[in-house]
Amino acid sequence: AQSVAQPEDQVNVAEGNPLTVKCTYSVSGNPYLFWYVQYPNRGLQFLLKYITGDNLVKGSYGFEAEFNKSQTSFHLKKPSALVSDSALYFCAVRAGFQKLVFGTGTRLLVSP
């Protein structure tokens, strides 16, 4: 079955420092991978996706993610964190025809 794992419940980073939020996947066939962000009392907002092509995917708000097939990873990165990036981040994989299977989420806290 398709699944993703987010090994960290929380990531702490200082403003201005680079951030990484980790995600590993387990799929049969080609992976279709997504990152979403959830702010308090808001729905999930799409950040970026990997379908095929370049391993470095650029998305919204300066985020990017690196697809690594050999390590089955799809880590979310940003070169310089902002306090406003503090939120809950979800990795997801397409499973079946259309459904997304989400990870457990990683809370990112960016301190001033």
Add this chain to the structure above:
Amino acid sequence: EPEVTQTPSHQVTQMGQEVILRCVPISNHLYFYWYRQILGQKVEFLVSFYNNEISEKSEIFDDQFSVERPDGSNFTLKIRSTKLEDSAMYFCASSDGVTGPVGEQYFGPGTRLTVT
């Protein structure tokens, strides 16, 4: 920017009652979804809907659940006889027909359902 909207934002109901959660997907989207998130747990897929029929559903989506697109803009989730364990945040999502089923899904803000 177009958004998925959901009403109500919070619904409180008694066990055994029927509830209807409403969603207005993005207007030119063709694929529609419901997910739920029990407090502190993962976001879970319930059902997808395309071309006026269910295209995929999870084990959670049993006979107590149904979906409908009653007109050209609304998409609803009905729970016929609510249980305590149905208490969760319910998210509606939609995606366009250009990128098909691998397109990104756009989520609404959610309806918090509390069953007492």
